Every structure is written in C-alpha cells, then in structure tokens.
Amino acid sequence: MPKATPGKTSSRRILSILLSFCMFSTGASGLVNEYVLATLTTYILGNSIEQFSIVIASMMLMMGLSGLVQNKMSDENLVEKFMTVEVLMALMGGFAPLVIYGAYGYMQNHFEFVHYFFVLGIGFLIGFEIPIVMRIVEKNNIGLKTNLTIVYAMDYIGAFIGAIIWINYLLKFHPLTEISFIVAGFNFIIAVIAILYFVYVGEIKKRFLSMTILALTAAALIWGVSENRDLSDLFEQRFYDDPIVHRETTKYQHLVLTENTGTGDVRLYINGNTQFSSLDEDRYHDFLVHPAMTLAKKPKHVLILGGGDGLALRELRKYPDVETITLVDLDPDMVRLAANNPIMRKLNNNAFDDTRIQTRKPGGVEETNIKAVLLQDDRSFDKNVSEAEWVASVSVFSLDADQFIKNVETHTWDVVLIDFPDPSSIELSKLYSKQFYLKLAKNLKKDALIAIQSTSPYHAKEAFLTIGNTLRAAGFKALPYRQNVPSFGDWGFYLAWKSDDSQQDMKDKIKGVGQFRVNTSFITTELLTASLAFGKGELESSTHCVNSIMQPCLVKQYTDHSWLIE
Numbered sequence: 001m002p003k004a005t006p007g008k009t010s011s012r013r014i015l016s017i018l019l020s021f022c023m024f025s026t027g028a029s030g031l032v033n034e035y036v037l038a039t040l041t042t043y044i045l046g047n048s049i050e051q052f053s054i055v056i057a058s059m060m061l062m063m064g065l066s067g068l069v070q071n072k073m074s075d076e077n078l079v080e081k082f083m084t085v086e087v088l089m090a091l092m093g094g095f096a097p098l099v100i101y102g103a104y105g106y107m108q109n110h111f112e113f114v115h116y117f118f119v120l121g122i123g124f125l126i127g128f129e130i131p132i133v134m135r136i137v138e139k140n141n142i143g144l145k146t147n148l149t150i151v152y153a154m155d156y157i158g159a160f161i162g163a164i165i166w167i168n169y170l171l172k173f174h175p176l177t178e179i180s181f182i183v184a185g186f187n188f189i190i191a192v193i194a195i196l197y198f199v200y201v202g203e204i205k206k207r208f209l210s211m212t213i214l215a216l217t218a219a220a221l222i223w224g225v226s227e228n229r230d231l232s233d234l235f236e237q238r239f240y241d242d243p244i245v246h247r248e249t250t251k252y253q254h255l256v257l258t259e260n261t262g263t264g265d266v267r268l269y270i271n272g273n274t275q276f277s278s279l280d281e282d283r284y285h286d287f288l289v290h291p292a293m294t295l296a297k298k299p300k301h302v303l304i305l306g307g308g309d310g311l312a313l314r315e316l317r318k319y320p321d322v323e324t325i326t327l328v329d330l331d332p333d334m335v336r337l338a339a340n341n342p343i344m345r346k347l348n349n350n351a352f353d354d355t356r357i358q359t360r361k362p363g364g365v366e367e368t369n370i371k372a373v374l375l376q377d378d379r380s381f382d383k384n385v386s387e388a389e390w391v392a393s394v395s396v397f398s399l400d401a402d403q404f405i406k407n408v409e410t411h412t413w414d415v416v417l418i419d420f421p422d423p424s425s426i427e428l429s430k431l432y433s434k435q436f437y438l439k440l441a442k443n444l445k446k447d448a449l450i451a452i453q454s455t456s457p458y459h460a461k462e463a464f465l466t467i468g469n470t471l472r473a474a475g476f477k478a479l480p481y482r483q484n485v486p487s488f489g490d491w492g493f494y495l496a497w498k499s500d501d502s503q504q505d506m507k508d509k510i511k512g513v514g515q516f517r518v519n520t521s522f523i524t525t526e527l528l529t530a531s532l533a534f535g536k537g538e539l540e541s542s543t544h545c546v547n548s549i550m551q552p553c554l555v556k557q558y559t560d561h562s563w564l565i566e
Contacts, residue, residue: 018194019133020154026089027158029187030126032166033093034059036180037119040097043176043254043271044104044111049426050559055119062120063127070131078139079198082132083210086191087217089125092118094184094224097177098231105238130155175249177232181225188221239272246341250333259343266343267487268309270421277487278347281311282521284453287483287493287531289315290523292415292451294516295495295509299414300324303443305401305431306419308334310348313394316417317351318518325394326411332398352396401431405439414445418452423463424559429552432467437474441498450476450496457482457492457538460562464492465541466554471496473546479506480539481531483523507532 038055045051073081096118103114130152162183170179192214198204199211236256237244242265246257256269266278276284289312293299300323304312308329316325329335338344339352397404401420423429430436440450452471457464457480464480471478476496485491495506510532513525545553 014197016137016150018197019137020150021190022086022194023130023133023152024154024158024161025187025190026126026129027155028162028165029089029093029158029183030122031159031162032170032179032183033096033122033126035163035166036097036176036183037100037115037122040100040176041115058116058119059123059126062123066124066127067131069124070128073131075135075139078132078136079195079203080206080210082129082136083191083195083204083213085125085129085132086188086195087213089122089129090184090188090191090217090221092122092125093187094181094221096122097180098224098228098235101177101232102235105235171249172251175229175232177228178225181221181228185221185225188217192218240267240269242267245343246337248333248337250331252331253334255334255337257337257341257343266347268344273421273424274487275421276309276311280486281347283483283523284485284488284491285311285315286520286523287481287491287528288312288417288419288451288453290516290518290520291481291493291510291528291531292417292449292495293319293518294513295506296415296449297447301411301413301415301445302326303411303413303416304328304419305404305416306421307417308338309344310335310338310351312417312419313351314348317349317394323393326397326413327394328397328399328401328404330398330400335396335398352394402436402439405436405443408443412443412445412448414448416440416444416448416450418450420453422455422460422558423467423547423554426552426555429547429555430549432470432547432554433552434470434474434546434548437471437476437496441475444498447499448497450494452494452496454480454492454494455558455562456488456490457534458490460558461538462541462543462561463554463558465539466543466545466547466557468494469541469544470547470554477501477503477506479503479532480534481528482534483527483531 034056037059038052041051041055100111100115100118103111107114166179170182174182195204195210195214199207204210233244233247236247240256240258242258242260244256245259246255248255253270254272256272257266258269259266264278268275293302293316298321299319300321302316302322302325304316304325304327306329307313307327308331313325313327316322327335335352338348345353418431420431421428423432444450452467454467455463468478468480471494476498479495480492481495482490482492497506501509511529513528515525516523543553543557545551545557547554
C-alpha cells in the first residue's frame with residue numbers, strides 16, 4: 001500500500017472536518033425545521049400533539065425513503081449533487097413557513113398540499129444529504145469506519161444543540177418565519193464553506209455556474225430574512241376580518257389583537273382561536289365571576305387560574321371585601337400585553353395598573369419553579385394606603401397552573417375562578433384532569449366555591465359533560481349552568497364545591513339571590529336563575545368518561561365531537 005503524503009493527509013483531514021460540520025449544521029437546522037413546521041401547523045390547525053406527531057413522522061418517513069432512492073444514484077458529480085441538495089434545503093427550509101402561511105391565507109381549502117410538499121420535500125433532502133456525504137468520504141479514501149462514526153455523531157449532536165437553541169433563544173425572540181431563514185442561512189453558510197473548498201481543490205468544474213447559484217441563493221435568503229415580517233403580516237391579515245393592531249409570538253403561543261373602529265369590536269386570538277370579543281365579553285366574565293363571588297360566604301382570598309387578559313381580574317376588583325387575589329397565567333407576555341397595551345388596559349379597566357399590585361413568591365413554591373411577571377410599571381405595594389382606598393393586593397405568577405397548585409402549601413382560597421382555554425390539546429387537558437382537581441381541593445377553604453369555564457354544552461356537549469364527570473370523580477359536587485355569548489354561542493360553566501350543600505341546596509341558594517354584591521355589566525338575578533335550565537337529554541352523556549392524565553379522553557371528546565353541527 002502506498003504511503004500517504006503529508007499533503008494528502010492534511011487535505012483529507014480538512015475535508016473530514018468540513019463534512020462533519022456540515023452534518024452538525026444539518027442535524028441542528030433539520031430538527032429546528034421540523035419544529036418550525038410542526039409549530040406552524042399547530043398554530044393553524046390546533047391539536048399540538050397530533051400535528052407534531054404527523055409532521056415529524058412524515059419527515060422521518062421521507063428521510064428513510066431518500067436512503068432507498070439514493071441507491072439508484074451514481075457516484076458521478078457527487079460534489080455538484082451535494083451543492084444541489086444544500087441549495088434546495090436552504091431555499092425550501094427558509095421560505096417554507098412564509099409560503100405555507102400565504103397558502104393558508106389565500107387558498108385555505110388546498111393549503112395542506114403546499115404544507116406537505118414542504119414537509120415531505122425537506123424531509124427527503126435531509127435524508128439524502130448523509131448518503132451523499134458518505135459517498136464523498138469514501139471517494140476521497142478517508143477512513144470510513146472512524147469518520148462514519150464522527151459524521152453520525154455530529155449529526156445527532158447538532159440535533160441536540162439545535163433543540164436547546166430553539167427552546168432557549170429562537171422561539172423566544174423570533175417569529176417562525178424568521179427562525180426558518182436563520183437556521184437555513186446557518187446551514188447554507190457551512191455548506192458554502194465546504195463547497196468553496198471543493199472549488200479550491202478543483203473538484204467542481206463549472207465554477208462560474210456554481211458561484212452564481214450560490215450567490216443567487218444567498219441573495220434570496222437575505223431578501224427573505226429582511227422581508228419576512230412584512231410578508232407574514234400581509235398573509236396573517238387574511239385570517240382575520242378586522243385589522244390587526246398587535247401581534248406577537250411568545251414562548252408559549254401566538255397572540256393577535258384586532259380592532260374594528262367602526263363597530264368598536266376588539267378581539268383577542270390565541271393561536272388563531274378567538275378568546276374574547278369586546279362586544280360581549282362582559283357576558284362571559286359576569287357569569288364566570290359573579291355567581292361564585294355572590295354565593296361564597298366570605299370571599300376574602302381569590303385565585304384566578306388563567307385569565308391573563310385581566311378581564312376576570314377587572315370584575316374581582318369590584319369587591320371591597322376581597323383581601324388578596326392571586327392570578328396564575330403561564331405566559332408572562334400575555335400579562336404584559338394586558339398590562340401595557342392601551343386597548344387592553346381600557347378593556348380591563350387598568351386591572352394591573354395599581355400601586356398595590358405586586359409580584360412575589362408564595363410560600364411552598366420553589367424559586368426555581370416560578371418566574372415572576374415583571375411589568376413595565378412594577379411599583380411596590382403601598383402599605384400606607386387608607387382603608388377607604390383599600391383594593392385587594394394582587395399577586396401575579398407566570399407558572400404552569402398545575403405546578404403552582406402542586407407546590408403551594410401555605411395558601412387556601414375561598415373562591416377559585418378557572419379561566420383556561422378549551423381542552424383542545426394534551427397540555428390543556430391536564431388542567432381539566434381528575435388529578436388536577438384533587439390537587440386543587442387541598443388548597444381550598446371548607447366552604448370554598450370554584451367556577452370553571454367549561455366550553456359549549458351545545459357545540460361540545462360530550463366535552464362539557466366530561467368536565468362535570470371529572471369534577472365529581474375528584475370528590476366535588478358540580479352544578480352546570482350556561483349563558484349565550486354571541487361570539488361563541490351557547491356557553492357553559494360549572495360551579496363546584498366540597499361542602500355539605502347538595503346540588504339542590506346550591507340551586508335554592510341561586511334562586512334566592514336577591515341582588516349581587518356589586519354592580520354588574522350584564523348578569524341579573526333572573527338570568528342567573530335561568531342559567532340553570534337545560535333541556536331534555538342535554539345533561540345525559542353517551543360516554544361517561546373521566547378525564548385523567550394517563551387517559552385524556554377529554555381531548556378526543558373535544559377535537560372529534562365538537563362544533564359538528566352547523
């Protein structure tokens with residue numbers, strides 16, 4: 001065997017390093033591309049577990065198929081084929097979210113064809129790159145056994161690093177349409193360095209054509225990253241009837257605020273789903289807050305789970321006897337929006353804008369498990385306020401409600417208002433589970449009352465009844481009630497308690513309410529009594545499931561059997 005010359009050994013070492021870094025960047029950018037497309041699909045279609053599973057499984061399928069297809073590929077012009085794959089990956093990966101977003105805005109009935117063209121295409125290209133790199137390694141007589149291990153290791157290490165950067169940086173500070181260009185650009189830069197090396201050693205014959213293709217690809221990516229936000233704004237407006245006045249993608253969700261200046265209708269959307277309309281949100285919040293607050297004996301300490309928009313908090317602050325209000329909302333950016341956006345401040349009557357609002361950690365919650373919400377106007381609690389001016393102190397926590405309830409040991413509440421989004425995903429279903437209600441029960445006063453938004457008893461009947469079944473399975477007595485909210489239709493709630501009062505006792509108390517303790521916007525005592533009425537069969541369930549963490553039947557009830565009647 002001829003002895004390798006120092007020049008050849010050095011050249012092979014450089015090539016091995018370059019190709020390893022290509023695999024590292026492909027692993028990182030490929031995984032983030034999967035996350036971006038899956039997250040985008042979740043924002044558009046909902047049901048995060050299902051969409052993540054389908055998107056990632058589809059990409060993995062194409063990665064496997066590309067390995068079979070490459071067997072038909074010859075070893076000629078491997079470097080040119082490598083360049084072609086990298087250019088296509090950069091362009092498809094960078095522009096995919098924008099094109100998919102635009103397709104949904106302009107051709108909703110067919111956008112899934114566009115969506116899966118990119119999902120399957122990017123998956124195919126990711127899977128095609130590794131065999132090409134392996135062939136280049138073999139063709140250049142680089143130690144295959146050792147370098148095969150290194151190449152695969154770099155691919156997996158890159159995927160891990162990509163996931164960490166996605167969670168801790170990209171998702172926090174960039175919209176999805178920008179993240180795609182960032183990761184595509186990173187992968188492209190690494191690939192270009194390798195391609196320039198091949199040009200330098202003379203393995204690419206059509207140098208001018210290759211440099212032109214690379215330059216045009218770079219120009220397209222630069223244009224895309226500079227224009228993506230404007231294009232995203234243009235496409236997103238197609239989803240909404242009224243002009244968008246605020247939008248942001250937080251670590252947890254996509255928030256959009258629209259305003260129709262003609263009708264005065266302000267709407268908040270989370271991941272494309274309507275959260276409220278200013279024209280009728282008072283109906284919803286009156287029925288969420290005031291029945292429990294009126295029926296509770298001494299509601300001095302109140303807990304709000306969810307409600308980061310501050311609208312339930314607005315109603316609670318009408319009660320002079322309330323001493324403390326604790327609001328727990330997972331997303332600090334939702335609270336910041338409600339606290340600082342002029343439109344939201346007007347709607348929630350500056351619910352977060354009081355000198356007596358404070359951010360603090362209750363006993364029993366570990367410091368590592370809580371992130372205090374820091375408002376722009378974070379003034380300390382004024383202990384010298386006169387009794388005539390007293391307003392309940394408000395503590396706001398950015399934390400998963402399940403973790404909060406699990407770790408709080410020294411607090412008990414007289415009233416709990418649960419204002420979570422509908423149980424459309426596994427993550428949300430956990431907050432409607434038997435286990436969650438059992439943990440909550442440990443933090444209640446003996447005569448405490450819970451009011452829970454519980455989706456529509458008409459459009460989502462089985463999901464509505466499952467929430468009641470689950471409450472009863474957790475040892476609560478549960479009384480359903482309803483009200484029409486025009487933006488949503490027939491809407492349902494539950495009152496739940498663990499005192500000795502029977503369901504009939506609670507009904508009698510409701511019918512005996514002479515007046516509410518505070519001025520209300522919409523609810524009347526007559527409406528409250530009428531809200532207990534249900535027609536024949538409306539409270540009869542055909543499934544009788546109890547929602548639990550290990551058997552989240554509520555998600556299926558909601559996603560498969562809701563809003564089917566037009």
